[in-house]
Amino acid sequence: MKKKTKKILVLNGPNLNMLGIREPDVYGRRTYRDLVSAIEEHAKERSVFVTVFQSNSEAVLVTKIQRAFGIYDGIVINPAAYTHTSIALLDAVKAVSIPTVEVHLSDVSEREDFRQVSYVRLAAAKTIMGRGFDGYLEAIDYLLDEVFADGGGAK
Ligand code: DQA
Numbered sequence: 706m707k708k709k710t711k712k713i714l715v716l717n718g719p720n721l722n723m724l725g726i727r728e729p730d731v732y733g734r735r736t737y738r739d740l741v742s743a744i745e746e747h748a749k750e751r752s753v754f755v756t757v758f759q760s761n762s763e764a765v766l767v768t769k770i771q772r773a774f775g776i777y778d779g780i781v782i783n784p785a786a787y788t789h790t791s792i793a794l795l796d797a798v799k800a801v802s803i804p805t806v807e808v809h810l811s812d813v814s815e816r817e818d819f820r821q822v823s824y825v826r827l828a829a830a831k832t833i834m835g836r837g838f839d840g841y842l843e844a845i846d847y848l849l850d851e852v853f854a855d856g857g858g859a860k
Pocket of ligand 1: 788813
């Protein structure tokens, strides 16, 4: 029988739209568009449906997570600065119970003290940090290979 194509929602928080311009020493010179292309290309290779979305607004991100309920099989989220502040994002992920992977481009564990707290991590199946763009691709692979456990893509 034909398996249903898995759906993954990739969410990016504030200032990630500024990739390429923003602190290139930390985040590199590739742009947000480049990130979206890398994710979409990987999704195509893995035969998984992805939606990639960015917002600077906590409320918009919360609403996106709520609306993922019943539609998406997994979430990959880089909440950016909201990682360290947002109980609302944590509660949204808990509310929908969709397997979620937390991603950070930089290795936040090696950065300032205020970046050592992550609320969303409390509900995340896994955290990937310090792997740059590859972290997002690894998060998709993790969902497909470990969480969905059936290879994920259309067969
Ligand atoms: C980030 C790390 C956060 O501390 C920071 O606020 C970001 C990006 C990362 O991808 O490394 O905006 O989430």
